[in-house]
Amino acid sequence: MRAETRYILMAVLVLVILGFILTYLPGDKAGTDIALNKLKIATGFTLLVLIFLFGFAVLVYIANGSIDLSDLLSEQGDSKGASMSRFQLLIFTLVIALSLFLVVVSHMEFPDKIPPEILTLLGISASTYAVSKGIQVSGSQTTSTTTAETPDVVVSKTTSTPADTTKG
DSSP: OOHHHHHHHHHHHHHHHHHHHHHSOSSOHHHHHHHHHHHHHHHHHHHHHHHHHHHHHHHHHHHHTSSOOTTSSBOOSSOOSBOHHHHHHHHHHHHHHHHHHHHHHHHTSOOSSOOHHHHHHHHHHHHHHHHHHHHHHHHHHHHHHHHHHOOOOOOOOOOOOHHHHHOO
């Protein structure tokens, strides 16, 4: 088992043990509710720290060259250039995820309803990417079928000699 998996399992085990201890702790109901609320907050911040550490580990692997990001924004195939639709999808998703994270942190609760404007922007960005991929696929299919459908035609000329025409 990898070291990262062991650390995650240990953190989950500690949280489960704390939950059982706080749930079955003798005392009044109000004290138990306060303890459970503190456990919820502690669990949330523990998950936040774990996600931060995973992100930091990914950044370290990127800096070391273990993770290659050269193809993250580039297109495959003939164009081999940067893709504006991939970049737009990446940036929109990161900005909206960061904004949602800041809203959750400031209010200490997840919003009841995500505004439809945000979902519309994400949908536009995702459909731009999907349409660009569709154009690429259909463009590559048309070029491959046009080259496959035009076989090489060999034209042979027959020449007749005047001796052939005079025989009779």
